[in-house]
Amino acid sequence: MNDITSSPPTERPRRRPAWRRLLPLVVAATVLVAGIAVTFRAPLTRAAGRAQLTAGTFNLSNLRELSVAGNRAKLRVESDAPATEAMRSAKVISEYEGFRVIEVSEQEAARLADQPGVTQRNDFNYVYLNAVEINTTSPAAQSLRGQQELVDGVGMRLVQFAGPIQPAWVRMLEATGVQIVTAVPSNAYLVYGNSKSLAALSALAQRTEAVQWDSPFYGLFKVHPSAIPGSKQYIDTNGEYQVQLFADQQGNRGTFELLREIGARQLGETQAWGPYVNLFIKMSPDYLADVANRPDVVSIHPNVEVKKLDERQNMIVAGNITGNVPNPGNYFSLLSSWGFTQAQFNSSGFVVDVTDDGADRNPTGADPGTVPSGSNAGPVPARHFSLWQSGVLGGTSRFIYKGIWNSPGTDGGLGFDGHGQLNMSIVGGFVPDSFDPGGTRIHRDPQGFRYGLGVAPFVRMANSVIFDPDFTFPNYNNMLAAGYNSGARITSNSWGVLFLVVSTT
Numbered sequence: 001m002n003d004i005t006s007s008p009p010t011e012r013p014r015r016r017p018a019w020r021r022l023l024p025l026v027v028a029a030t031v032l033v034a035g036i037a038v039t040f041r042a043p044l045t046r047a048a049g050r051a052q053l054t055a056g057t058f059n060l061s062n063l064r065e066l067s068v069a070g071n072r073a074k075l076r077v078e079s080d081a082p083a084t085e086a087m088r089s090a091k092v093i094s095e096y097e098g099f100r101v102i103e104v105s106e107q108e109a110a111r112l113a114d115q116p117g118v119t120q121r122n123d124f125n126y127v128y129l130n131a132v133e134i135n136t137t138s139p140a141a142q143s144l145r146g147q148q149e150l151v152d153g154v155g156m157r158l159v160q161f162a163g164p165i166q167p168a169w170v171r172m173l174e175a176t177g178v179q180i181v182t183a184v185p186s187n188a189y190l191v192y193g194n195s196k197s198l199a200a201l202s203a204l205a206q207r208t209e210a211v212q213w214d215s216p217f218y219g220l221f222k223v224h225p226s227a228i229p230g231s232k233q234y235i236d237t238n239g240e241y242q243v244q245l246f247a248d249q250q251g252n253r254g255t256f257e258l259l260r261e262i263g264a265r266q267l268g269e270t271q272a273w274g275p276y277v278n279l280f281i282k283m284s285p286d287y288l289a290d291v292a293n294r295p296d297v298v299s300i301h302p303n304v305e306v307k308k309l310d311e312r313q314n315m316i317v318a319g320n321i322t323g324n325v326p327n328p329g330n331y332f333s334l335l336s337s338w339g340f341t342q343a344q345f346n347s348s349g350f351v352v353d354v355t356d357d358g359a360d361r362n363p364t365g366a367d368p369g370t371v372p373s374g375s376n377a378g379p380v381p382a383r384h385f386s387l388w389q390s391g392v393l394g395g396t397s398r399f400i401y402k403g404i405w406n407s408p409g410t411d412g413g414l415g416f417d418g419h420g421q422l423n424m425s426i427v428g429g430f431v432p433d434s435f436d437p438g439g440t441r442i443h444r445d446p447q448g449f450r451y452g453l454g455v456a457p458f459v460r461m462a463n464s465v466i467f468d469p470d471f472t473f474p475n476y477n478n479m480l481a482a483g484y485n486s487g488a489r490i491t492s493n494s495w496g497v498l499f500l501v502v503s504t505t
Helices: 063-067 106-112 167-175 195-207 249-261 285-292 314-318 331-337 342-348 419-428 476-485
Strands: 029-033 036-040 072-078 091-096 099-105 118-120 126-128 133-135 154-161 179-184 188-194 211-216 240-246 271-273 276-282 297-302 306-308 351-357 399-404 460-467 488-497
Touching: 063 133, 072 106, 099 106, 154 195, 167 179, 167 195, 188 195, 195 211, 240 249, 240 285, 249 276, 249 285, 271 476, 285 297, 314 331, 351 419, 351 476, 399 476, 419 460, 419 488, 460 476, 460 488, 476 488
Parallel strands: 351 460, 351 488, 399 460
Antiparallel strands: 029 036, 072 099, 072 118, 091 099, 126 133, 154 188, 154 211, 179 188, 240 276, 240 297, 271 276, 306 488
16 A cells, blocks of 8 residues: 555554554664665764755745646547547547547637537546645646656656556556556556666656656655644644655665664554555654655655544444434344345354454453464453354354454453444344343333344454554554454454544455
């Protein structure tokens, strides 16, 4: 995953009271990240950062000039659209099966917009970054073409194609020797290369109209506005940042060396995700531009505290509503009418992993039991009937495994906040029909809906503990791999940050 585009970024896990520096930049250590061996020693002294966040001649004060629209517009024209004289004389950008992309003036686009089979696609002229939305046809954006920014002999570059990307264009791009870091909307790639491959890319951009625009990936483009002091979106995280790197030995060595020199401290684990290396660090904001200008840095975000959040319930999720009110009735009968049975779930081996704080008791030993760190154990002899098959305590547990990912905190995996227990119940709690049929409201609300009855009351569940009670900085790769090997095919994550909700399943 990457964080440079204007979709919401993944934010920083909640900080524990005593920060774990698993790879501290201030002591000697060696780390192997995606095949990169880096040694950290004692910090050096370095003058206060003097670098500025810029993009060529642009800075924070005039960055929006890059967003000013040009005087050309793009249209998608379906193959069966009536051919008007204006469309016949328009510049054809690219041809596809079933449609073509043409370019006309803004005035002509306004006249053609209502024609059948014609869609205005001015988004094809934009590159959407968190830092700025660049209209690549604008004079300001065009002024960045032809410029080159290399540090330690390597650099990143944005390349936008003239229309929806065709396989032949990708092959041309890869033939230059650059590495594709990620796709960027619209019709663009972020690429990484050395002086030779980037020179070949520049030559390609000059000789083919398939490349509409290219530019160095400047430090200013990498920093989320919420990380920049003085920005309207600024969030003060006391110098804590999430920094994403492209995994490259040559570039990463220099970046780790810079972080050491400026006295940065690392929070939690260094994590390798595909082509990325993700760091959580604490540093002076004075060095923000110094770090952003490193050639392997993809993005910088504030490390915003992640908090636990909640979800909605069964009948609403199932769509069994009238207007905006859930219909009364037996949820088990509804599931049965759809063909769901306990036997199906048992034979499938399918597990939903509720990734949260600890639920119920721990898996091994006498209650409250013990729980492994960095692995899973189970099944869990749960205290609560709703986590057993058919709601029968002592029968067959549907709580398949549990583990704490990273070192335990003061909760010892027991989740005293109750948030993991709540979400286990929301996902798969089982409350039998026989409970509270007289409506004494012990297990039912005034409308007759059962408390604790989950969306999938037959599903087998598990619990990966990442809050104990504060965030544990888990190694996601190891956690997800262990869960998958134990049957997990869905993870339920009811947690996020206050300014960007990250609540996913």
